[in-house]
Amino acid sequence: MAVVFRSSDYAQADRADATRVAMQEQSVPSWVVLPDPDAVDSLMQVWMYGQACIFRAEMTGFRLLRSPRQVRTGPAEMLSITVQEASNGLFGQYGNQQVLRPGELFLTDLNSPYDYGQPTYGSSRCLQVPIEALGLPHEVVRDAATRLAASPLYTLVTAHIGELTRRADELSADPSAAALGSTATDLVRTLLASAYDMGYARGMMAEVLLPRIRGYVRGHLGDPDLTPARIARAHDISVRRLFQLCAEAGFSLEQWIIEERLIKAREELLRHPEVPVAAVARRWGFVNHAHFSRRFRAAFGLSPREVRRVARTGALGTESCAASQPGPLGPA
Template identity: 45%
Template sequence: MAFILDTGALPAADRVEAVHTAMMYASAPCHVIHEDPDGPIHARMEVWDLGDTNIFTCRSSGLRLLRTARLARQDAMPVISLAVQQQGYGRLDQYGRQEITPPGELLGVDLSGAYDYSWSSDGAAGCVQIPLDRLDLPADSVRQALGRLRASPLHRLVTAHVATLSRDRARITADPTAPAVAATTVDLVRALLASAARTERHTRQAMAETLLTRIRAYTRQNLADPELSPAMVAAAHNISLRQLYKICSGAGLSLEQWIISERLRGARHDLLSPGHRHRPVGAIARSWGFRDPTHFTRRFKARYGETPSRLRQASQDARLPVTSVPSADRG
């Protein structure tokens, strides 16, 4: 399920109110202050359900979101947001800390508390919003961790994960694996916050409980690397290769076969996507970590029953418009 607001379809006079109303639905109640209320205001906001969490993206002209202490006292459901800035610089003031977030970086916000967040000129960000009670961590530790995210060894992993969710939100939420993605997201965020809070007991517990989740997430994010191997995965998580195989075996997972399966699935998606129709099959194979086109074709056919080229051609033929043929008895 998705909620989408695009002010491009609205009269200019209605846009301020529309953005305010949408923000109340999409995030926490706050004052929405436009940088230039008399100028060309524009915004596109999307909220996509993902299990008990949601993905919220916003692209707009300059704006400021001011959540006062009075508004914060009215909120009964604590929620945290982890956002990746996509365009412009995000500026946050919360709990006495000030942060400036450049594009590509991760920012944590306690949406149940008071805050002041803004960007100037055109800006954009994508975030995942998670109820605090899903994280199974003390509220004080979570709020402390939000200001220390970059100190965690999981910072880059979770940043890439949130960026992927924001970019591919429609495809991910529509996929049958969406509930598993939601659970993975909660686990990764929990581990990130536990390690950033530097509370030894919670960090040790969260890191142990989310190890398989982190292995899967790391592997997915590195599928394009032809050097990806079990040894590389083990080294990235500071465990032995034997321990890695034991963890995967306990989950009924053959890591090598799972890597190939995920690469084939990604390649198939690109082959069927109109946006990739001009890319050669070999280029798509390489972008998913396959060095040898012959090996790729063989594995692809074994998995899907036809070669990559035939699958693409059949998909393109199915999208061709049907042209009417004049009847033979027409003179």
């Protein structure tokens, strides 16, 4: 699903009422105030990711208010994490008022009264996740909402929502869409827990970040500049925190990267015997051919050329070696 509402599909006289109804259908019972009903222009899009979804709204100025009575009579099953996309927004909840600038992330607890609006034409993209799936006490959500920027996952979650929105047509139609929704829910849970208290979230941080680090490394094994600093930067954590996560999981990041590269190089040597050994080594991040050959022999018991020669005779079986086993971050 993509476009669920477009005001231009309605007659001019009906656009304001249709916009109010559409906004409530995509969220929860609330008051929709349109400062200039005669000039309303709106576009709403929704993409499903299993139980989670992305909702994007682009429209002229509005104000959205949810009262205590509406909370009591229409409880919500979802929690909204929103990125202000274009134009400033105004948001108030839990007695806190804030101006939202483009690129800023904020949380809306749909089970508490709030006041949100855009004075002028603008847009926002919102990730909605099931409250029950988060499994967090309400006090954690409430306290975290006022200090999201304190979480080390703030930038990562902002970028993740952006990616789920920009590639929504492709990703939401993929068979893995539900898994992407579960991953997004895990990220939100860890964002809130770490904003609330880093000690409270420590276990969650490792649970969420290690699989993402594993996927990132495997996607960049061929880059010779795949350094700890680059990996840490990509996940918005310090190098010290990266090494700490690896140590807590009981493995060496550098050794694991070398093992993964050796596995890929060995696969390519056997699959493409016409490609020079030096070219295969470079393709998988080994800039020093002698270093590659030495590490390859240590891992597999044969040099790269010997592996090819044995393979051509049909005598190469499934050697048992450390590098042929799943890496220390677990199987793919």
